[in-house]
Amino acid sequence: xxxxxxxxxxxxxxxxxxxxxxxxxxxxxxxxxxxxxxxxxxxxxxxxxxxxxxxxxxxxxxxxxxxxxxxxxxxxxxxxxxxxxxxxxxxxxxxxxxxxxxxxxxxxxxxxxxxxxxxxxxxxxxxxxxxxxxxxxxxxxxxxxxxxxxxxxxxxxxxxxxxxxxxxxxxxxxxxxxxxxxxxxxxxxxxxxxxxxxxxxxxxxxxxxxxxxxxxxxxxxxxxxxxxxxxxxxxxxxxxxxxxxxxxxxxxxxxxxxxxxxxxxxxxxxxxxx
Amino acid sequence: xxxxxxxxxxxxxxxxxxxxxxxxxxxxxxxxxxxxxxxxxxxxxxxxxxxxxxxxxxxxxxxxxxxxxxxxxxxxxxxxxxxxxxxxxxxxxxxxxxxxxxxxxxxxxxxxxxxxxxxxxxxxxxxxxxxxxxxxxxxxxxxxxxxxxxxxxxxxxxxxxxxxxxxxxxxxxxxxxxxxxxxxxxxxxxxxxxxxxxxxxxxxxxxxxxxxxxxxxxxxxxxxxxxxxxxxxxxxx
Numbered sequence: 124x125x126x127x128x129x130x131x132x133x134x135x136x137x138x139x140x141x142x143x144x145x146x147x148x149x150x151x152x153x154x155x156x157x158x159x160x161x162x163x164x165x166x167x168x169x170x171x172x173x174x175x176x177x178x179x180x181x182x183x184x185x186x187x188x189x190x191x192x193x194x195x196x197x198x199x200x201x202x203x204x205x206x207x208x209x210x211x212x213x214x215x216x217x218x219x220x221x222x223x224x225x226x227x228x229x230x231x232x233x234x235x236x237x238x239x240x241x242x243x244x245x246x247x248x249x250x251x252x253x254x255x256x257x258x259x260x261x262x263x264x265x266x267x268x269x270x271x272x273x274x275x276x277x278x279x280x281x282x283x284x285x286x287x288x289x290x291x292x293x294x295x296x297x298x299x300x301x302x303x304x305x306x307x308x309x310x311x312x313x314x315x316x317x318x319x320x321x322x323x324x325x326x327x328x329x330x331x332x333x334x335x336x337x338x339x340x341x342x343x344x345x346x347x348x349x350x351x352x353x354x355x356x357x358x359x360x361x362x363x364x365x366x367x368x369x370x371x372x373x374x375x376x377x378x379x380x381x382x383x384x385x386x387x388x389x390x391x392x393x394x395x396x397x
Numbered sequence: 398x399x400x401x402x403x404x405x406x407x408x409x410x411x412x413x414x415x416x417x418x419x420x421x422x423x424x425x426x427x428x429x430x431x432x433x434x435x436x437x438x439x440x441x442x443x444x445x446x447x448x449x450x451x452x453x454x455x456x457x458x459x460x461x462x463x464x465x466x467x468x469x470x471x472x473x474x475x476x477x478x479x480x481x482x483x484x485x486x487x488x489x490x491x492x493x494x495x496x497x498x499x500x501x502x503x504x505x506x507x508x509x510x511x512x513x514x515x516x517x518x519x520x521x522x523x524x525x526x527x528x529x530x531x532x533x534x535x536x537x538x539x540x541x542x543x544x545x546x547x548x549x550x551x552x553x554x555x556x557x558x559x560x561x562x563x564x565x566x567x568x569x570x571x572x573x574x575x576x577x578x579x580x581x582x583x584x585x586x587x588x589x590x591x592x593x594x595x596x597x598x599x600x601x602x603x604x605x606x607x608x609x610x611x612x613x614x615x616x617x618x619x620x621x622x623x624x625x626x627x628x629x630x631x632x633x634x
Contacts, residue, residue: 171634175473175476175477176476176477177473177477177632177633178631179631197479198479201478201479203477203478205477210470210474211469211471212469213468214411215408222404223471224404226403226407227400227401227404227478228478270474
């Protein structure tokens with residue numbers, strides 16, 4: 124049985140008469156890359172706000188790393204790193220901003236220095252000296268992730284991390300997420316309204332619609348629902364003839380065009396998996 | 398709590414506005430017209446502290462401690478990392494206390510040097526009382542910080558908080574004094590200005606400044622109210 128690291132049970136939240144969350148039951152297991160899927164306004168960010176304590180729920184329960192009461196919940200929030208929006212001081216550079224949050228997190232100056240170097244290296248911002256106000260959107264997102272990584276948290280929450288990024292930036296974030304999960308064993312919760320993007324990144328999914336999680340499933344569940352496979356061959360006509368000759372009936376033939384992403388990377392170089 | 402204050406003060410010390418206002422404060426002290434007697438000199442310096450001085454101390458402190466916080470939204474990260482909201486409120490207030498104390502100390506040093514350069518025979522007791530006055534100004538400024546912070550933490554509007562602070566610094570005492578004079582209701586006496594003035598008189602006379610305790614209790618109650626309401630506030634990501 125998988126160990127739940129984040130668990131929401133019957134979480135309800137309303138703003139006046141408008142119910143945003145109507146009883147969320149959701150479980151993220153240790154080691155998951157959990158993709159939270161939903162349209163804009165479906166309640167994804169509100170779920171994160173509940174987990175992070177930025178919003179009081181009307182009903183229900185949130186547990187982080189097995190917390191059973193409010194005190195434990197508050198303490199265990201230190202095990203969560205999150206990147207939601209980009210909350211930084213414009214007049215400080217990357218290191219100075221991270222120093223601020225490292226101190227809040229309780230790292231001494233001696234511990235903070237190598238830790239800041241480490242996370243900046245991980246997100247590709249090592250050596251960047253300019254102030255935050257001069258950062259591009261991609262750099263802001265990277266610094267947001269670096270900040271979330273401070274202190275090597277057990278859970279990483281990324282709310283729409285690819286918003287506004289170019290294809291290379293999106294591919295970089297995807298690669299980073301997988302690396303944090305595989306190399307550091309981090310549990311990652313990532314939200315997006317771009318389904319194709321999450322499909323490439325996550326291994327478990329929760330679909331939220333109108334304030335309820337309507338379905339939780341895995342990559343394997345998606346595979347099982349497939350009734351066809353895709354094979355690349357060098358000679359399509361010969362392959363079709365071979366299938367016919369061996370008595371296999373071709374029910375449907377789909378000629379797929381390249382995805383825009385594939386096409387882009389073919390043209391400009393680079394790799395979407397790196 | 399100490400790590401919050403340390404992190405805050407470290408980033409605030411990188412703000413240029415803090416140093417610009419410190420220079421303006423020094424200029425204001427130096428430019429204040431000297432008195433002809435020790436008594437007049439002390440009165441002039443006290444008037445400067447309670448006028449332009451407290452304003453030049455308060456504006457940068459509020460802007461640096463709260464203004465950037467709302468613009469950057471970094472408070473949400475601290476809360477998301479498990480820092481309690483009450484701790485944040487108290488830490489921010491203590492930031493204000495430390496920064497205004499340092500400013501008042503600096504101002505006192507400049508005034509002492511200026512007084513010495515006048516060649517007036519200012520007594521040791523007069524110098525000590527001038528320093529006490531500076532400390533009481535800090536108490537008053539912190540009271541106004543607490544009240545402004547209440548509104549700022551509710552509205553996340555630094556402009557609103559700054560306006561409330563400036564209103565209290567510039568007009569509040571006059572309004573209360575006018576009400577007290579016209580209606581014979583002792584409103585000014587129970588204001589932070591009235592209470593700190595009473596405390597100054599008590600210290601001057603060598604007695605216990607009981608009203609200072611009342612002023613501190615008022616400040617603590619305001620901070621408590623801020624923490625209570627902020628704990629229920631919905632925060633955006």
